[in-house]
Amino acid sequence: MPKIILALFLFTLALSAQSIRFTEAKYYAALDKTLNKKGNIHFTKDAMEIVYDDKSILRYSGDFLIRQKGKKTQKIDLKKKPAMKMFFVLFEAIYFEKKKVLRSYFDMQQVKGIMVLTPKKGISRYITGVRYQKRKKKLDFLEIHLSTKDRIRIEEIR
Numbered sequence: 001m002p003k004i005i006l007a008l009f010l011f012t013l014a015l016s017a018q019s020i021r022f023t024e025a026k027y028y029a030a031l032d033k034t035l036n037k038k039g040n041i042h043f044t045k046d047a048m049e050i051v052y053d054d055k056s057i058l059r060y061s062g063d064f065l066i067r068q069k070g071k072k073t074q075k076i077d078l079k080k081k082p083a084m085k086m087f088f089v090l091f092e093a094i095y096f097e098k099k100k101v102l103r104s105y106f107d108m109q110q111v112k113g114i115m116v117l118t119p120k121k122g123i124s125r126y127i128t129g130v131r132y133q134k135r136k137k138k139l140d141f142l143e144i145h146l147s148t149k150d151r152i153r154i155e156e157i158r
Contacts, residue, residue, distance in 0.1 A: 018043045020095075020139065021157040029149035038157070043095070048088060060088040083126035087144065087152070094132055094142060106130065 039052035078085035106117035117130035
């Protein structure tokens with residue numbers, strides 16, 4: 001009996017915690033420079049945690065983002081940084097295929113197998129466009145164009 005309970009617990013844990021390995025390219029228009037990173041994104045029941053290969057960590061849970069690098073920790077109130085919060089909301093909605101959330105912020109259309117999201121009025125001051133492609137529930141890429149002319153591209157490593 002204890003083995004059955006342990007197996008059910010591990011199965012439930014696996015369902016509620018998912019991870020992906022990814023590469024990220026961030027283009028900063030003001031610097032005309034692209035920075036590349038690799039890492040893992042872990043999803044739990046109540047948070048998303050990004051652990052980069054350089055050991056820096058971002059932990060998103062609703063209205064707060066905890067940024068940790070070495071012994072330094074910073075807590076960011078995302079109510080004061082709506083563009084940053086939108087990135088996490090968008091990523092979760094795409095990854096977990098929450099179409100209702102996506103439709104509340106974007107007009108959606110598929111063009112040659114790529115989903116193109118056009119921001120609605122409220123969000124267009126932060127994001128100018130989004131493109132992504134998923135195959136077999138795996139994220140091929142996610143590209144976010146920000147109103148600052150910066151871009152973020154994330155690709156899942158398989």
